[in-house]
Amino acid sequence: MPLRDDQLAHYREHGWVAPIDVMSVEEATELRRTLEAAEAAYPEHLHAENRNNAHHTFPFLAELALDERIVDIAEAIVGPNIALWSTVVFAKAPRSGSFVSWHQDARYMGVTGENHVTAWLALTPSTLENGCVSVLPETHRNGAVEHEDTYGQDNILTRGQRVVGFDDVEPVHLELQAGQLSLHHPWLVHGSQPNRSNDRRIGVALQTYMGNGLTLERGAHHVTHIRGGAVHDEFVDVPVPTAPCTKSGLAHREAANQAFRDILYDGAEVRRNL
Template sequence: MTQRTDAFPELQRDLRFFPLGVDQPEQLSTEQIEQYNDKGYVFPIDIFSQSEIESIRGYFDELLPKALEAGWNSYELTNWHKHCQGVWDIVTDCRILDIMEDMLGETVILRHSHFFAKLPGDGMRVSWHQDASYWPITPSKVVSAWLAIDDSDLGNGAMQVIPGSHLKAQVEFRDSTAEEHNVLNQTVEEPEEHGDPPVALELKAGQISLHSDWVLHGSEPNDSSRRRCGLAMRYLSKDVRAYNGWNENSIICRGEEPTGHWAHHPRPDGELIPVKDGSGDPTSVSMEQRDGGNGVRR
């Protein structure tokens, strides 16, 4: 199968890894920032208390069946911070933003949010890939925070990374095959050729991991009887530019972005479910309309 090294050659993106981190971090340690730049990831980082993550899990437990009813699958809840107060509140939580400010500086922009809910025995994996390979943005100065809504371990398909692979930046990939049952559509073969042996980012619910947009990562199917749900949040610095409309779903979480390149979505008025109609175009219906007035609130 044909190998490629650039999904968007026409954009002439800067396909390099850029070390991140401010000189005087306040939440992360210097060692954690060095770990991120040297290995491509940091974990675990405590964020939410047990009671807080139980509330978030309960919120998602209400959200997911409504999303399924609206036509989405458990891997398609993308950028719902634009529609749902509860999601917006998570991605703008001050504790997460404090960490991102240590990595990115005083201006922090959320570009993307994505729930990944691996249901027990659903057979889906995430093949080895690099996030930056998918994204029509440049330069690659993006930090992904992955929040464990459920406990995440190898038994239920935790994320694994190839330490040090981010230093190579873009590596060859191919289109995924149907037999892989890949949630995404790119696959990097022989990942250990690009770094150290895999490390599983096992997390307790309420913890986050950070990973570079260039580090190779993936996860195996969830063969357990337990769900594995997480929320991936992609934050970037203000000098990043996007193409193909990828600047339209953002939140200016901290600081200023005077050029107007990045959209800013304020906190939604309520909880809306984007409905996937037959054409694939989303429309919004409120939770209140769908459940007779008992909308989810946190």
């Protein structure tokens, strides 16, 4: 069973479930080494301002998105036909101010419907000290809530979007070991604090695994087909890269990011080039 019944029930009731064991610490640490080698080899394609949708240009990230152990978990939530909308490498430098404000993933995705889920895999330990993902439990039950744009310098999010209200909800901190996964619902309010440790905190958000039944509101949606049959006949399927940063891989990533920006910045006063 990729996800036990009690884990599935927890997800449905609270909007999150963690920790879920996916791979050993050694395997996750090896993935971190691969990521850091890619950062060193292709600095212009993998840096703090350019960490969205790197799975379109780096095969090891595409393989991670397609990893059966993770996809089986996603299938338990969204069903057998699965596409992946985007990925983000969330890396926080040691002792840095980078943080993620309280937000909902689905607020700026241009889709409606609930049949999708974010999977967040830790490549390093993710703790309260180094700024693990924190969630406001049960907030997924509210559907879309109002956000305001802050464009804060240290805010990792594109618009620095932040949910207002919910000060009375006690956060839960999703501490993980390297190789463990958390799942959060697309309407769950979540964020993370700065890294106060002496090492990087790195996680890969697979955001979101989508099943059938979603309605597209606006924009073009460049996705990776993951498993089963078609998820939506208007999705634009992006081929999986076979080598890092090829001309076509870079073009696919740029097209996906452009479509992503058009959706995310709809109605925004300022655009960052993320």
